[in-house]
Amino acid sequence: MMPMTFLVIGSFQSAPPGQAGTWTLQNYDVLWTGxxxxxxxxxxxxxxxxxxxxxxxxxxxxxxxxxxxxxxxxxxxxxxxxxxxxxxxxxxxxxxxxxxxxxxxxxxxxxxxxxxxxxxxxxxxxxxxxxxxxxxxxxxxxxxxxxxxxxxxxxxxxxxxxxxxxxxxxxxxxxxxxxxxxxxxxxxxxxxxxxxxxxxxxxxxxxxxxxxxxxxxxxxxxxxxxxxxxxxxxxxxxxxxxxxxxxxxxxxxxxxxxGARHRMDAPTAVRPLRWxxxxxxxxxxxxxxxxxxxxxxxxxxxxxxxxxxxxxxxLENYALMARYPGALASIVNSVLLSFLAAAACAVLSAMLAYVVVRRRGRLGRLVNNLAFSPLAVPHMVFAVALVWTWVSTSGVFYGTKWILLAAYAALLLPYAMRAAVTAFQQLDPVLEEAGRMSGATRSRVGLRIVVPLILPGIVAGATLVLYQAMKEISASLVLYPPGEPVIPVAIWSLSYQGQFAQLFALCVLYVALILALVAGATALSRRGSRL
Missing domain, CATH: 1.10.3720.10 (MetI-like)
Incomplete structure (x- = not known):
């Protein structure tokens, strides 16, 4: 809510965020001119x-x-x-x-x-x-x-x-x-x-x-x-x-x-529809x-x-791509920020989902609505709002790649929340009560009973965040600091500069990297579900 509030405030400012400006309605002329x-x-x-x-x-x-x-x-x-x-x-x-x-x-x-x-x-x-x-x-x-x-x-x-x-x-x-x-x-x-x-x-x-x-x-x-x-x-x-x-x-x-839970029968073979x-x-x-x-x-x-x-x-195109300024840095930044965003969303979603599922009532509904609210805001709009928020308050992280991490975590939290809420809904509260009745503390019940059982769902949600963060371009192009691009920004720059040899090579590596990360995370999730 705070970024959108600062976005509204920024629409009445005559200067960019961080600069001295006055209150004005002039910005709204874009609605009826042009x-x-x-x-x-x-x-x-x-x-x-x-x-x-x-x-x-x-x-x-x-x-x-x-x-x-x-x-x-x-x-x-x-x-x-x-x-x-x-x-x-x-x-x-x-x-x-x-x-x-x-x-x-x-x-x-x-x-x-x-x-x-x-x-x-x-x-x-x-x-x-x-x-x-x-x-x-x-x-x-x-x-x-x-x-x-x-x-x-x-x-x-x-x-x-x-x-x-x-x-x-x-x-x-x-x-x-x-x-x-x-x-x-x-x-x-x-x-x-x-x-x-x-x-x-x-x-x-x-x-x-x-x-x-x-x-x-x-x-x-x-x-x-x-x-x-x-x-x-x-x-x-x-x-x-x-x-x-x-x-x-x-x-x-x-x-x-x-209807009630049932076994799904095999599809009926209908030759025309089948082919x-x-x-x-x-x-x-x-x-x-x-x-x-x-x-x-x-x-x-x-x-x-x-x-x-x-x-x-x-194979020279790949060598040219490696020498292109910012190409290798963009790969490192994308992987690092995507993993950190996935980890942050995994932890946050687990805590918030617990409140939503186990603490029903006004608090649960409020947390649920706030956690899923980014789905209704286009990423581009949130990025502009985040610029106004960050510069108008502390300014910490603005101009660094960590503002991208904040944007990814906020925008992609709903993907992790959906999986985490489902995982908690499938966890019978009787298991937690049995652990506490056996003398275990609340923290021990959480670590030894709750976490292992919800872990596959949390990992699945983190996987969604991982590849969505790797793909994100709308917020990235607005927020990335000079010299710290991510892969989508590097591809966008190569496209506009007409550097097609490097562009195609980076696109191939980009797709291969996303598929490899998703395959690895999926394998990890399946392994965790069998443990």
Whole structure:
């Protein structure tokens, strides 16, 4: 709450934070002059379109893999969530390589066949790339929700004569409405705050959004943090309006559609739907994972981009990347800050989740609401608010990389909280009471009974924080100190400087590093759950 308070105060200041200024309303002229309404319209249109597409494709994937007996379903379930670990702006760079109008790897054969090239630098390109990397969010929410729906409800619908698609529309989708609305909220807010994909693919098409304008006001030329604060308040207001719509949808509908705990039967083999689901899964795997990763790897091994591969192959790009100022430092900073943020969120979430679950009442509700409130605030807006807060108070850590740690911990705490609250809810209080009745102190009960049992859930939440921190660019670009970049900032700088050889090499290392960290953390979590 404090950062948002200082953001509002900053919107009335005539000077940047840390400088002597006066109270003024001049910053608010950005709301009725220039192209503010166009920026808002573009942001809303982009976020709404991507949300609708992501819901449609994500729901189709989840239903196919849980209901249609798709071959190799477990493999495709793993592949479906891989794009969640690939930053969307890295995907945008990859698709720019694939579908650049004159030099794209996929456009070259189209041109050779006399077909018009596909222009990735367009509204369609921005929407497509953002949708590709938003679909896993929907899938991750909807798959467990579908698995929890009592199959007898669907069977009853079919016995009454409803076709399979009617059962999906009238029974399955209403049953998973909370998961649909929750995932829609996350996708909508993420798209509102996205500037990187628009910056990579939309600038040539003269596409501008509120988030990109905030970046320009806070990172380029003469800083205008007052107007950036006003735009941040506007963006946060839009997010809160979206949140209110979701909450109304959750509260004012009868959601008692999930039966008691049951065993999920194997999906029924329906040949047409089975192969339709397989085609959907293969297509998504190619578009979201195989093609982007492959083209980045190919680009990183070429002296220059050549669709005929006539330039030969080399590892020199990786050597150039290592010599690029700040590249190696960005890797160290990203790994260090991500692990520290994961550790901080793990500890905080465990303590706060205990209060939420075991100390019910006003205190529990207050702690829960405060802990999850960052979900409703775009990361870009929070970063601007944090600048005003830090400089206006103590100024400690401002201008150092540790302000990034504070931002990551605050913004990503809800991811760890969700896992920690679930872990505590699954822990029977009788176990703690039995320990205390045996004479153990409260601290000993916590260390010997509670911690081992909730540890897998805490590690799972920390893993989410780890890779989200590695991907974070919105807050990072606003807050990073000179000479202390993180990988997303280094990639953004290389892209704007046109250093494509180093750019592709760093993107490949970036994706490989995220996947390796997630795989290691997942293996650790599974090992801990077996102990």
């Amino acid at each position: 192209d503010f309404l166009e920026l808002v319209a573009n942001s809303l249109a982009l976020a709404t379109t991507v949300t609708v597409i992501s819901l449609a494709v994500g729901a189709a994937l989840a239903i196919a893999l849980t209901r249609w007996n798709v071959p190799w379903a477990r493999l495709f379930e793993s592949i479906a969530i891989v794009p969640a670990y690939i930053p969307a702006f890295v995907g945008a760079i990859a698709w720019a390589l694939l579908l650049a109008p004159r030099s794209g790897y996929l456009n070259a054969p189209l041109t050779a066949l006399g077909l018009p090239p596909i222009d990735i630098y367009s509204w369609g390109g921005v929407v497509g790339v953002l949708s590709i990397y938003s679909i896993p969010v929907v899938f991750l929410y909807l798959r467990p929700a579908l698995l929890s729906v009592n199959p007898s409800m669907e069977e009853a619908g079919r016995l009454l004569g409803a076709g399979r698609f009617r059962v999906v529309r009238r029974i399955l989708l209403p049953a998973i409405r909370p998961a649909i609305l929750s995932s829609a909220l996350i996708v909508f807010i993420n798209c509102l705050a996205d500037f990187a994909v628009v910056g990579v693919l939309g600038i040539r098409a003269h596409i501008d959004v509120v988030a990109l304008r905030i970046v320009e006001l806070t990172t380029k030329g003469a800083l205008d943090t007052g107007r950036a604060a006003v735009l941040g308040i506007a963006l946060a207001t839009i997010s809160l309006l979206g949140l209110s719509v979701i909450v109304r949808g959750l509260v004012h509908r009868d959601l008692a559609t999930i 339709l689901g397989l085609a959907l899964c293969v297509g998504y795997a190619l578009i979201a994972v195989v093609l982007p990763v492959a083209v980045l790897a190919v680009g990183s091994l070429q002296p220059y981009v050549s669709t005929t591969f006539s330039s030969g192959w080399t």
